[in-house]
Amino acid sequence: MKVEVFFTPGELAGQELPERVVVIDVLRATSTMVEALANGARSILPVATVDEAARIAQNIGRDTVLLCGERKALPIDGFDLGNSPAEFTAERVRGKSLVMTTTNGTRAFLAVAERRGGDGERRSKVLASSFLNLGAVVAELATAGAGGANGVTLVCAGREGRFALEDAVCAGAVVRGLEESGPALELNDGAIAARGLARRHMADLHRMLELTTAGRHLGDAGLGDNLSFCAQVGRSDVVPRFRERKLTLE
Amino acid sequence: MKVEVFFTPGELAGQELPERVVVIDVLRATSTMVEALANGARSILPVATVDEAARIAQNIGRDTVLLCGERKALPIDGFDLGNSPAEFTAERVRGKSLVMTTTNGTRAFLAVAERRGGDGERRSKVLASSFLNLGAVVAELATAGAGGANGVTLVCAGREGRFALEDAVCAGAVVRGLEESGPALELNDGAIAARGLARRHMADLHRMLELTTAGRHLGDAGLGDNLSFCAQVGRSDVVPRFRERKLTLE
Structure with missing residues (x-):
């Protein structure tokens, strides 16, 4: 099975995507998405701008929608929630539709969506990964891999178009998980590097996160x-x- | 001293460059440049296209100019040399001006040049590194660092806009060399990752090169x-x- 890791959405230019794609934004969009959906949120719609988020929330109806996200790591004026996963408790999010705008994570999902036709999107499986749901993502990919799917591409959100260590380590942990659970993998340069970084940093993730630009800014x-x-x-x-622009557990 | 590593020229977008920049394209542009200049070539002019290279060679005069470079790793029809460093012997290159067009390395130098004004370029020091001249590059940067310069940015050429492992390992080896030779460094995420990759791969560079996409294509x-x-x-x-669009040893 072919496993490719790209460290920024920009690296996807000209790249053909396989059916299965994993998007990673450890600090913090995909961590928050996992926590929100685990706590009963119905769906999450990532959008590019604050204005778009507000307009969509107004159209759907403010009672079932929560506006969430960040700019420069900080909560947005007039929004219900920021982008800290701990805010997304069952009490706050159960049964709600979330409209979310973040700097890097949103961009990564939109970049993946852009590289697919409508048909492509329906057939494809684009998943969100973070350290929180690492084992579940590996298990899902490993099971599907047995069915002969044509590989996996892991897309790191990065930070403002640049390499982010925490996303690379998480991608590498997925690669390692796949290696342990199945047949030999065919890795691109990004996947080889990410695997090495995971070997180095998985033993002390908190320390690794403290070293990163995103972690220091937080x-x-x-x-x-x-x-x-x-x-x-x-x-x-x-x-x-x-799928169809939204994240769900369906 | 601040040391930043960027894995593709695309990561430079919006980035301010310090006075000292190092460009790395291990397979093969910067390896070839080092070998050619060490063997007495007068200068190397990197250009973007085959047509531009041919036109410039015609203007300067075909007797003192050598046309060199590659497309998809292979020599270009009508050119004097390809992009294999071993071709650039003293017999072939001594006293010659080289006009060179390669896929990734050229692009990296031009991306760096683009991010500077005329004045900026005159003041700045943009160096070419590969494994061949690793120690010399580290020594040059370490000496200048003592003078209080404002940091170093290492730009990996990458491969078609994507991460290339061999360039990352070389960048990481420079970071390690600087760490060993001077005061504590302030590293960005790319530099932390590159340093880790160098620790992992410097002991068997040939094996590492065999694993890379560029190495396999060669x-x-x-x-x-x-x-x-x-x-x-x-x-x-x-x-x-x-400097002034050309590489020399001056």
């Missing part, structure tokens, strides 16, 4: 608690799927 | 000899400098 913004939350490997067994 | 094209050539750490003590 600490500076008084949001350092996010690091220990997002470092919880296997907290959740849900695998969010992105 | 092998498939019958150019596998390039790997052992480009894996020679410290073969050369020259540090090519890119």
